[in-house]
Amino acid sequence: MKRMAAYPENAFWRLGSLLVIGCALLPVAWIVSLSLKPAADLNDGRFLPQAASLEHYRAIFGDAQFPAALWNSVGIAAIATLLAVLLGMLAAYAIVRLRFRGRRLVLGGALAIAMFPPVAVIGPLFDLWRSIGLFDTWIGLILPYMTFTLPLAIWILSAFYREIPWELERAARLDGATALQAFFHIIVPLAAPGVFTAAILVFIFAWNDFLFAAALTSTNAARTVPAAIAFFTGSSRFDLPTGSIAAASVVVTLPLLLVLLAFQRRIVAGLTAGAVKG
Amino acid sequence: MAAIILEGISKRFPDGTEALQRMDLHIADGEFFILVGPSGCGKSTLLNIIAGLAEPTTGEVRVDGRVVTALDPGKRNMAMVFQSYAIYPHMTVRENIAFPLRIAKLPAAEIAARVQEAAAMLELQALLDRRPAELSGGQRQRVAMGRAIVRRPAAFLLDEPLSNLDARLRVQMRAELARLQQRLVTTTVYVTHDQTEAMTLGQRVAVLWQGRIQQVGTPRELYQRPANLFVAGFVGSPAMNFLPARIAGGRLVLPVTEIPLRDEWQGQPGGEARAVIAGIRPEQIRKAENGEEAGVFDAPVEMVEWLGADQYVHFDLEIAAATHLEALSGEAELTQWREGCVRLVARVGAGSRVAAGDVLRLCIEGGISLFDPGSGVRIAR
Numbered sequence: 001m002k003r004m005a006a007y008p009e010n011a012f013w014r015l016g017s018l019l020v021i022g023c024a025l026l027p028v029a030w031i032v033s034l035s036l037k038p039a040a041d042l043n044d045g046r047f048l049p050q051a052a053s054l055e056h057y058r059a060i061f062g063d064a065q066f067p068a069a070l071w072n073s074v075g076i077a078a079i080a081t082l083l084a085v086l087l088g089m090l091a092a093y094a095i096v097r098l099r100f101r102g103r104r105l106v107l108g109g110a111l112a113i114a115m116f117p118p119v120a121v122i123g124p125l126f127d128l129w130r131s132i133g134l135f136d137t138w139i140g141l142i143l144p145y146m147t148f149t150l151p152l153a154i155w156i157l158s159a160f161y162r163e164i165p166w167e168l169e170r171a172a173r174l175d176g177a178t179a180l181q182a183f184f185h186i187i188v189p190l191a192a193p194g195v196f197t198a199a200i201l202v203f204i205f206a207w208n209d210f211l212f213a214a215a216l217t218s219t220n221a222a223r224t225v226p227a228a229i230a231f232f233t234g235s236s237r238f239d240l241p242t243g244s245i246a247a248a249s250v251v252v253t254l255p256l257l258l259v260l261l262a263f264q265r266r267i268v269a270g271l272t273a274g275a276v277k278g
Numbered sequence: 279m280a281a282i283i284l285e286g287i288s289k290r291f292p293d294g295t296e297a298l299q300r301m302d303l304h305i306a307d308g309e310f311f312i313l314v315g316p317s318g319c320g321k322s323t324l325l326n327i328i329a330g331l332a333e334p335t336t337g338e339v340r341v342d343g344r345v346v347t348a349l350d351p352g353k354r355n356m357a358m359v360f361q362s363y364a365i366y367p368h369m370t371v372r373e374n375i376a377f378p379l380r381i382a383k384l385p386a387a388e389i390a391a392r393v394q395e396a397a398a399m400l401e402l403q404a405l406l407d408r409r410p411a412e413l414s415g416g417q418r419q420r421v422a423m424g425r426a427i428v429r430r431p432a433a434f435l436l437d438e439p440l441s442n443l444d445a446r447l448r449v450q451m452r453a454e455l456a457r458l459q460q461r462l463v464t465t466t467v468y469v470t471h472d473q474t475e476a477m478t479l480g481q482r483v484a485v486l487w488q489g490r491i492q493q494v495g496t497p498r499e500l501y502q503r504p505a506n507l508f509v510a511g512f513v514g515s516p517a518m519n520f521l522p523a524r525i526a527g528g529r530l531v532l533p534v535t536e537i538p539l540r541d542e543w544q545g546q547p548g549g550e551a552r553a554v555i556a557g558i559r560p561e562q563i564r565k566a567e568n569g570e571e572a573g574v575f576d577a578p579v580e581m582v583e584w585l586g587a588d589q590y591v592h593f594d595l596e597i598a599a600a601t602h603l604e605a606l607s608g609e610a611e612l613t614q615w616r617e618g619c620v621r622l623v624a625r626v627g628a629g630s631r632v633a634a635g636d637v638l639r640l641c642i643e644g645g646i647s648l649f650d651p652g653s654g655v656r657i658a659r
Contacts, residue, residue: 170331171364174354175378175425189368
């Protein structure tokens with residue numbers, strides 16, 4: 001009886017999942033298809049390319065702009081992630097474990113920053129960066145990325161720290177470890193899933209950001225891929241660089257996809273951590 | 279190897295609660311010392327102060343004459359076993375036991391040798407490569423012990439180490455702990471709320487209640503000569519019976535019977551006719567022999583507990599005018615007094631057949647403890 005009743009319900013959920021995945025992946029498939037079509041076929045309206053060619057890929061890598069942008073993207077996102085997670089680890093630890101004045105204020109402030117619309121700071125930031133010389137530099141992007149992702153990192157990590165029994169740390173202290181040793185030997189390994197989750201989310205934010213990248217850079221010195229794609233030009237002024245944009249989009253999506261697939265278990269564990277005690 | 283001396287220790291938490299009120303304690307080198315008391319009595323706080331995990335508000339902690347009050351817990355060379363065991367879940371048993379040595383940066387060969395030695399002592403060799411999640415409660419307990427002994431610390435601090443185990447394992451681990459301590463002869467401070475553990479393990483026991491030390495002594499002293507009503511009621515199972523009584527004419531007048539006082543009770547300050555509280559152990563109430571007179575009374579049996587080797591008989595006595603005693607008993611967390619009625623327990627031979635509803639002829643023996651009804655303090659001698 002129960003099995004029979006469960007069957008249609010199961011089918012419903014499966015069908016639903018398929019529908020959602022289909023909807024989400026259709027544009028991706030379309031972009032992959034576009035990136036493979038020869039330039040002449042771009043407007044043929046077919047979903048599947050008649051003939052596959054790698055000419056757009058060759059074109060974007062042949063241009064000086066794209067490899068530079070890719071390097072900027074990797075470097076900036078990696079450094080921003082590293083710093084945000086490192087600072088987040090320490091800040092969250094302090095917030096969870098220490099009783100100090102203004103603890104709530106720090107947490108509330110972090111939340112407020114996360115709520116703040118980034119577009120509201122773009123103008124002032126542009127002027128500020130220009131006058132202090134951070135415009136079009138890596139640091140000029142790393143700083144705002146850290147600012148907007150640190151709250152996220154702090155919140156995720158503090159949820160993880162709260163799950164770690166306090167006594168483990170006290171045991172480590174009695175075992176002769178200094179506070180810092182206890183933190184790195186005991187607390188950090190136990191919070192590793194949280195660290196991964198925070199790192200990936202921060203990385204995605206920095207990697208995908210267009211707003212800051214477009215506004216705060218002007219040359220290949222610091223322009224990241226999302227911004228660089230917007231500056232792609234066609235072969236003539238009447239030609240849209242559709243193929244190149246599609247190819248570049250595929251290239252920037254791939255690393256993210258690989259990272260997500262590799263760590264998806266940990267991310268799921270991370271996103272639901274703290275939801276259920278035990 | 280270390281003698282631990284606490285002097286004038288008190289602890290007041292920021293919210294104003296007085297966890298410990300000025301206390302002195304001398305724990306001898308190599309002693310198995312127990313801190314026992316009901317939850318919230320301050321025993322864990324005291325242990326944390328010894329360990330360095332908490333700082334006392336006043337007073338100092340000395341280990342072998344050296345003041346360590348402000349010393350970092352890691353530098354005190356003490357090992358602690360926590361109630362939750364606190365073994366590191368991301369490390370194998372081997373890594374767990376080796377952790378203090380790794381932190382101390384000992385050479386790898388020595389670490390391996392000492393881990394082996396500790397594992398052998400605790401019969402953990404077969405489990406060295408397992409992770410804590412795969413271990414049973416008793417095994418985790420042993421890993422925590424292993425991590426403590428591998429350092430060869432000056433003192434072991436054990437915070438309710440057995441309270442998460444089931445009853446059978448607890449008895450077994452209790453014996454193992456006692457054996458281990460005898461073998462290592464390391465000063466051990468053991469915190470528990472279980473008076474049975476305290477009595478069986480400790481060379482000396484300190485009974486704590488409401489942030490004060492009530493009495494320090496050997497288990498025998500605590501049992502036979504409790505310093506006050508609280509200790510009397512706390513130590514021993516089933517608990518001591520308390521009855522309001524009077525000393526008059528060289529006799530102890532109980533509500534139900536009278537017994538002659540021993541000589542040592544004669545000539546007490548306060549002279550004749552003074553009110554007292556009589557503390558009677560269950561084994562001091564037995565079935566009366568035929569023809570016995572002193573201390574004999576009849577009691578209707580309320581409930582019988584037959585344990586095979588022992589048999590406990592519970593009965594209620596109605597006692598008028600015991601209200602102020604009720605108040606005192608409430609203060610001392612004694613449960614036997616309720617609405618002018620006292621519940622008593624007697625140990626009668628397991629051989630005799632007793633059923634609820636029977637009326638038993640019982641006899642109170644000598645050796646009774648007497649307490650002052652006002653302060654609850656034991657009346658000397």
